[in-house]
Amino acid sequence: MIAYEDDFVWGLEPTLERKMAESYEKIMCEKEQGVSGYFTLGEETLPLMEEARSYAASNTFIQQCDTIVIIGIGGSSLGTKAIDSMLKHRSGKIKRMLFLENPDEIDLSEKLASITKEKTLFIVVSKSGSTIETISIFKEILAYFSLDYAGADKEQIIAITDEDSVLDKFAKHYSIEVYHIPKNVGGRFSVLSAVGIVPLTLAGYNTEGILKGASAMSKRFFSGKEKHLLKKAALLTAHSKEAPINVLFSYANCLEDFTKWYVQLWGESLGKIDSDGKHTGLTPIGHIGSVDQHSFLQLIMQGPRDKTVTFIKLESFQKEMKIPDISLKFIEKTDYINGYSFNELIDGECEATKESIRKQGINVDMIVLDAITEKNIGELIMYYELLTSLCGIMMKINTYDQPGVEIGKQILQKRFK
Amino acid sequence: MIAYEDDFVWGLEPTLERKMAESYEKIMCEKEQGVSGYFTLGEETLPLMEEARSYAASNTFIQQCDTIVIIGIGGSSLGTKAIDSMLKHRSGKIKRMLFLENPDEIDLSEKLASITKEKTLFIVVSKSGSTIETISIFKEILAYFSLDYAGADKEQIIAITDEDSVLDKFAKHYSIEVYHIPKNVGGRFSVLSAVGIVPLTLAGYNTEGILKGASAMSKRFFSGKEKHLLKKAALLTAHSKEAPINVLFSYANCLEDFTKWYVQLWGESLGKIDSDGKHTGLTPIGHIGSVDQHSFLQLIMQGPRDKTVTFIKLESFQKEMKIPDISLKFIEKTDYINGYSFNELIDGECEATKESIRKQGINVDMIVLDAITEKNIGELIMYYELLTSLCGIMMKINTYDQPGVEIGKQILQKRFK
Numbered sequence: 095m096i097a098y099e100d101d102f103v104w105g106l107e108p109t110l111e112r113k114m115a116e117s118y119e120k121i122m123c124e125k126e127q128g129v130s131g132y133f134t135l136g137e138e139t140l141p142l143m144e145e146a147r148s149y150a151a152s153n154t155f156i157q158q159c160d161t162i163v164i165i166g167i168g169g170s171s172l173g174t175k176a177i178d179s180m181l182k183h184r185s186g187k188i189k190r191m192l193f194l195e196n197p198d199e200i201d202l203s204e205k206l207a208s209i210t211k212e213k214t215l216f217i218v219v220s221k222s223g224s225t226i227e228t229i230s231i232f233k234e235i236l237a238y239f240s241l242d243y244a245g246a247d248k249e250q251i252i253a254i255t256d257e258d259s260v261l262d263k264f265a266k267h268y269s270i271e272v273y274h275i276p277k278n279v280g281g282r283f284s285v286l287s288a289v290g291i292v293p294l295t296l297a298g299y300n301t302e303g304i305l306k307g308a309s310a311m312s313k314r315f316f317s318g319k320e321k322h323l324l325k326k327a328a329l330l331t332a333h334s335k336e337a338p339i340n341v342l343f344s345y346a347n348c349l350e351d352f353t354k355w356y357v358q359l360w361g362e363s364l365g366k367i368d369s370d371g372k373h374t375g376l377t378p379i380g381h382i383g384s385v386d387q388h389s390f391l392q393l394i395m396q397g398p399r400d401k402t403v404t405f406i407k408l409e410s411f412q413k414e415m416k417i418p419d420i421s422l423k424f425i426e427k428t429d430y431i432n433g434y435s436f437n438e439l440i441d442g443e444c445e446a447t448k449e450s451i452r453k454q455g456i457n458v459d460m461i462v463l464d465a466i467t468e469k470n471i472g473e474l475i476m477y478y479e480l481l482t483s484l485c486g487i488m489m490k491i492n493t494y495d496q497p498g499v500e501i502g503k504q505i506l507q508k509r510f511k
Numbered sequence: 512m513i514a515y516e517d518d519f520v521w522g523l524e525p526t527l528e529r530k531m532a533e534s535y536e537k538i539m540c541e542k543e544q545g546v547s548g549y550f551t552l553g554e555e556t557l558p559l560m561e562e563a564r565s566y567a568a569s570n571t572f573i574q575q576c577d578t579i580v581i582i583g584i585g586g587s588s589l590g591t592k593a594i595d596s597m598l599k600h601r602s603g604k605i606k607r608m609l610f611l612e613n614p615d616e617i618d619l620s621e622k623l624a625s626i627t628k629e630k631t632l633f634i635v636v637s638k639s640g641s642t643i644e645t646i647s648i649f650k651e652i653l654a655y656f657s658l659d660y661a662g663a664d665k666e667q668i669i670a671i672t673d674e675d676s677v678l679d680k681f682a683k684h685y686s687i688e689v690y691h692i693p694k695n696v697g698g699r700f701s702v703l704s705a706v707g708i709v710p711l712t713l714a715g716y717n718t719e720g721i722l723k724g725a726s727a728m729s730k731r732f733f734s735g736k737e738k739h740l741l742k743k744a745a746l747l748t749a750h751s752k753e754a755p756i757n758v759l760f761s762y763a764n765c766l767e768d769f770t771k772w773y774v775q776l777w778g779e780s781l782g783k784i785d786s787d788g789k790h791t792g793l794t795p796i797g798h799i800g801s802v803d804q805h806s807f808l809q810l811i812m813q814g815p816r817d818k819t820v821t822f823i824k825l826e827s828f829q830k831e832m833k834i835p836d837i838s839l840k841f842i843e844k845t846d847y848i849n850g851y852s853f854n855e856l857i858d859g860e861c862e863a864t865k866e867s868i869r870k871q872g873i874n875v876d877m878i879v880l881d882a883i884t885e886k887n888i889g890e891l892i893m894y895y896e897l898l899t900s901l902c903g904i905m906m907k908i909n910t911y912d913q914p915g916v917e918i919g920k921q922i923l924q925k926r927f928k
Contacts, residue, residue, distance in 0.1 A: 168805025183617045196802045197853045197860075199830040200600045201764040227801060229845040230834045230856060237835035263841040281805075338815055339756070339794065347618040358806035365810025375814025377756065379796055384644060385613045387919065388585025388698075389775035393782025395915030397792025398755055413616040417647045418654035424680040428646040430927050436614045439647060443614075446922035453918070498812030501870070502804065505863035510847050 096473055098322050100459035101452055104329045113332075114324040117487045124483065125316065130494050131278040132479055133316070135286035136309025136472065142273065142288055143302060146295040149271070155249045159215050161190045162297050165235065166219035166289075167227050169281020170254075171195050172355045173475070174290040179351040180466050181299055184412060189215075189297040194235075197227045202234065211239040217252045217293050221281050223259030226506070244268050252296075254288050280494050282359045283479055286472070300468045307472025315480055323477070326459065327484035330376060330402060334489070337402050337457065340376055341394065344406040345383040345444040348466065353380025356478055363482045365498070366491035374489055384443040394451055403451055405460040407444045411437045412465060513890055515739045517876035518869055521746045530749075531741040534904045541900065542733065547911050548695040549896055550733070552703035553726025553889065559690065559705055560719060563712040566688070572666045576632050578607045579714050582652065583636035583706075584644050586698020587671075588612050589772045590892070591707040596768040597883055598716055601829060606632075606714040611652075614644045619651065628656040634669045634710050638698050640676030643923070661685050669713075671705050697911050699776045700896055703889070717885045724889025732897055740894065743876065744901035747793060747819060751906070754819050754874065757793055758811065761823040762800040762861040765883065770797025773895055780899045782915070783908035791906055801860040811868055820868055822877040824861045828854045829882060 125133040150156045164171055171193050178191045192205055216235055220228045241247045253265040253272040265272035273288035284290070286308055295301045314320050330340065340360065342353050357378045365375035381390050383405075394401055417439065419432045431439055452458050461477075463470045486493025542550040567573045581588055588610050595608045609622055633652055637645045658664045670682040670689040682689035690705035701707070703725055712718045731737050747757065757777065759770050774795045782792035798807050800822075811818055834856065836849045848856055869875050878894075880887045903910025 167802060172806070183621065196764055196799065197856045198762075198764045199828040199832045199853045202853065203830055203832060204600065224842055224845050226845055226848060226856070227860075229839070229842055230848055230853070233835045233837045233839070233849075234832065234853075236837060260841040260844070264839055267840055338817060345615075347613055347615045354806070361807045361810035361814075365812070365814030367813050373813060373815050375810050377796075377810060377814065377817070379794075382613065385584060387916065389589070389771070390778045391919065392913045392915040393778035393792050393794060395782070395918070396784050396790060397778075397782030397794065398790050400755060400794070411616040413620055415616045415620060415651065418650045420650045420653060422646070422650070422681055423684055424677040425641055425646055427677070428641050428643055430924065431643060431647055432650075434927065436616045436619065436647070436651075439614045439643070442923055442926045443644075443919075446919045446926060449922050450919040496809045498809040499804065501812070502808065502860075502863045502867040505866050506859055507847065509859045509863060510851060 095464045096470055096477070097462040098459070099462065100322065100326065102329055102457045102459065103455055104333060104457060106325060106328070110328045110332055113488060114328050117327070117484055118324060120487045121480070121483055122316065124487075128278050130280065130283060130483070131276040132283040132286065133312055135279065136305045136312055136476065139286055139288070139291050139305055140302070143291050143295050143305060146273070146292045150296050153249070156215060156296060159189065159213050161192060161209060161214045162293055163192045163194060163209060163214055163216045163235070164219060164293055165194045165216065165228055165231050167195045167225060168358060169284055170219035170221065170225070170228065170289060172351070172358055173285025174293055176351040176355040177285070177290060177294055177299070177304065177471060178297070180348050180471055181468070183348060184466060185299060187298055191293065191297055194231050195227070197230055202231065206238055209239075211241070215250055215252065215296065216241070217254060218261065219254040219289055220261055221256050221259070221275055221284070223255045223261030223264075243270065252292070254292060282362055283494070285355070285475060303468025304472040307469035308476040309472070311473040311476040312480070323481055323484060327481055327488055329457070331485050331488040334374065334376055337400055338375070338377055339379060339401040341379045341381060341390070341401050341403045342406065343381050343383050343386070343403055343447070345440050346408050346411070347382060349406060350380070350382050352474075353382070356380060359478060359482055362496050363493045364485055364489065364491070366489070369490040374491065376485065383447060384440055387443065387447055391447065394456065395454060399456065402457045405444055405448050405458065406463070407441060407460065408463050408466060409441075410465045413437075512881045513887055513894070514879040515876070516879065517739065517743065519746055519874045519876065520872055521750060521874060523742060523745070527745045527749055530905060531745050534744070534901055535741060537904045538897070538900055539733065541904075545695050547697065547700060547900070548693040549700040549703065550729055552696065553722045553724075553729055553893065555693075556703055556705070556708050556722055557719070560708050560712050560722060563690070563709045567713050570666070573632060573713060576606065576630050578609060578626060578631045579710055580609045580611060580626060580631055580633045580652070581636060581710055582611045582633065582645055582648050584612045584642060585775060586701055587636035587638065587642070587645065587706060589768070589775055590702025591710055593768040593772040594702070594707060594711055594716070594721065594888055595714070597765050597888055598885070600765060601883060602716060604715055608710070608714055611648050612644070614647055619648065623655055626656075628658070632667055632669065632713065633658070634671060635678065636671040636706055637678055638673050638676070638692055638701070640672045640678030640681075660687065669709070671709060699779055700911070702772070702892060720885025721889040724886035725893040726889070728890040728893040729897070740898055740901060744898055744905055746874070748902050748905040751791070751793055754817055755792070755794055756796060756818040758796045758798060758807070758818050758820045759823065760798050760800050760803070760820055760864070762857050763825050763828070764799060766823060767797070767799050769891075770799070773797060776895060776899055779913050780910045781902055781906065781908070783906070786907040791908065793902065800864065801857055804860065804864055808864065811873065812871060816873065819874045822861055822865050822875065823880070824858060824877065825880050825883060826858075827882045830854075
């Protein structure tokens, strides 16, 4: 279960209420017209999940391998990594997942050295099929492990890409297992498609729970519930000039990769030239509490009033570690916390930080997960995707494209050609 | 060697030139009056480094231990972690460093399970001596490993704190080894004091090189060189309303923890109520290339023009991994990069991204390290500390305090008392 609590200073003017109603109509259209296909992935990816599950059950190589290497970058890795990071501490017999994202020689060589060829499944993920970092790293994998992709080792490779992409053609030509991403699902909205669900299913995660959590959230929203999403989008976008930055402050280390996923989703979707030709956008920043209270909090408290802050906290960590009842000579003033659990401490930090920020007149809201469960993760992902779409509609931008990154790709190619 | 290249759109008005001259006088005063003590840590920490080195050489426990656990948060861990992350891939016989920062039960229990008591040195770091997260985790360590701090196991514990703090008194009372942080060196400026240098020296790093690099940078700056620092500070602060966000885009995975150190330094120092009572500040954001080109770049390119972007790149990764000359059927269009090194690819990505951003009229600058060396790391740290001080002077704020975080601490205590 997830609770959404807001404590905005801003009020809902009647014009905003109208905007909310209009935007709700528009997002219904986006769903019905398939402007993006992510809305229904919770249901539509289920058969593919079953397929991946059967494939894993019938394939002796996958049964005996202990590592899954994801070769992908951006939307092809961030969401999968986020879910793996959230779930791995509480799941039983799960394969290790390793992410080869950056063409960084130090990072690559360290990770390559930790891989045993015979025990590893390599999944190359690229929507376009020709992402330069991903294909270059894939070539390195082929060379480093002498992987015979055309013959003996093809079972160790899986491709996830758009239908008819060059990677799809490559995979089909060599009878390599391939899964497709719906054309109308962009990279940063694709974690609940084959992109995330196939690798996570093969790793042994209960992806069905994730999909069902996402599906339930989407259905509730499209049947007129979860109105808080409309309110939050309306307030954040109406005040986007005054507070262009949203800080996501997550109070659990295992959420760090989730905040990176959020940064991509938010930044790449909402940083656009709008229909009036103006540069617009909301800037996402991810932080982890309580660590970053010792880093970024001062700026929020006393710096420019250009930020909203969203907290995520867990009600239960499923461990129960109590702070030992030890009194250290001269340091007795810390004893007030003795006997409480570490969870109570971090929870208290989150609440105290929220209260102190709110007291400054800064707009805050909070997402409370009763625990890290598959269902909650699915819901949280759908929550953020819907919120992003709503903000995009209200900002009059195309939420789903990314024209600004093309120039850099062209300049890069010219340097090498 | 480090090269600093700027490509600012903004010009240096005569008023700014005067401001630079005035601020240079002021930072000289800060140094002479000891407003902060970090300026001379490059020289002043040398004797302490020698002391730690001798201690390690004469202590059989330290010689045989293979792990150093740092119990600390914020300024007590970020800098040390940044240096460890940058250097560990290229240093020889180094002890593993493990950082216990967040009172997060999942993270804590995983890390505790990876520690062998007999092989581990525990260093507790807290400037005040009573940081609640740090002391709580220290108590957990004492209980979990049945560490006899008053007797048999005291050699396995070291404290780093201010002289006469409660932790100092505790350590002295039980004859536990303790090192002091100069009173006028705040947490986020303390990595070159005992805070970073003692643990890193004990781990086996060449900390002398780091200190010498920092010292040389500081001396050059205070003898009228490295004027680019004044220029950058003048431009960033003069345009702080127009571009309140500085994005640090580092093109190497091993720099990720360095960007976190920068975020604390920049955010906590520069987010302040200024001498006119106004909320002011520059917001730091850290990103890693090329990964975050697939995440945050779109927002920089087409979003609000509220950002400056600083790139850090390495000229050499000290590996030489070439992209294999493999042509994959149907994916031949990626072959243009074959035969180049991964370093050339990531370097090309950095240059192409910088060029595409600059073409939008966005202010950019670049820091080029010829390699990851101790000397360069020391210089880079001093560069950022000096830059932060200069920005603070020009913004008319107190760079070295953090009054905004006290309220939250009080609210936290009330929740438990």
